Amino acid sequence: MYGMGLIKSLLVTGKRFWNTYWDDLVWSFRRLTGGEKRYYSAAGIKHRSSKDARGVFTVQYPEERLLLPEEARYIPFLVYDEGADGKIEQRCTSCGICAKVCPPQCIWIVRSNDPQTGRPVPEPTEFYIDADICMNCGFCAEYCPFDAIIMDHDFEIASYGRNVYNMEQLLKPASYYQSIRPVNYKRNEDERKAKEAAKAAKAEAAS
Numbered sequence: 001m002y003g004m005g006l007i008k009s010l011l012v013t014g015k016r017f018w019n020t021y022w023d024d025l026v027w028s029f030r031r032l033t034g035g036e037k038r039y040y041s042a043a044g045i046k047h048r049s050s051k052d053a054r055g056v057f058t059v060q061y062p063e064e065r066l067l068l069p070e071e072a073r074y075i076p077f078l079v080y081d082e083g084a085d086g087k088i089e090q091r092c093t094s095c096g097i098c099a100k101v102c103p104p105q106c107i108w109i110v111r112s113n114d115p116q117t118g119r120p121v122p123e124p125t126e127f128y129i130d131a132d133i134c135m136n137c138g139f140c141a142e143y144c145p146f147d148a149i150i151m152d153h154d155f156e157i158a159s160y161g162r163n164v165y166n167m168e169q170l171l172k173p174a175s176y177y178q179s180i181r182p183v184n185y186k187r188n189e190d191e192r193k194a195k196e197a198a199k200a201a202k203a204e205a206a207s
């Protein structure tokens, strides 16, 4: 029927309008009975970040931030493990795969050599990512064979200068990786343990 599309779209707008005030009323009622506020509360932001959020709402940024899904990705960072003595153990072997697959070519790595033998050391001396060029595609993290480079959740990186991150800025502990991506971290760790177990079993069988 002529005009049905227009009526349907008005109904959608009306539903949104109603839901907005209805959600506010429901949360106000909950508040009267001892519940948390819809705004400026952990429960409120969790609700508005979920698929159950209804109607239109405003996020009071920067006081409030929507919760990010685990797979959200901004600039990559380099993961390091903490040794027993608190020593930084870099996962990166400076293999260069991430730099090779990076579409806009914004990763630079300087490899190191042993000063005595001249042989390559599996660790970078310098590692740079030009965050102004990075397009957050995540290829570097996908292709890294050592889970050494991971996409970060930190998106508040605006500055007045160039954002070229060096190794000091890029290195973050594995515990940080675990805190922002618990599911991915667990999967990586399980895979790593399975590989180590298979390697140990192979070595035992060969001996």
Ligand code: SF4
Pocket: 091, 092, 093, 094, 095, 096, 097, 098, 099, 109, 143, 144, 145, 146, 147, 148, 149
């Ligand atoms: S981050 Fe990964 S892919 Fe990139 S150089 Fe280091 S080990 Fe290789």
Ligand code: SF4
Pocket: 076, 098, 101, 102, 103, 104, 105, 106, 107, 129, 133, 134, 135, 136, 137, 138, 139, 140, 141
């Ligand atoms: S996320 Fe993409 S663009 Fe950014 S450094 Fe990694 S591969 Fe390059």
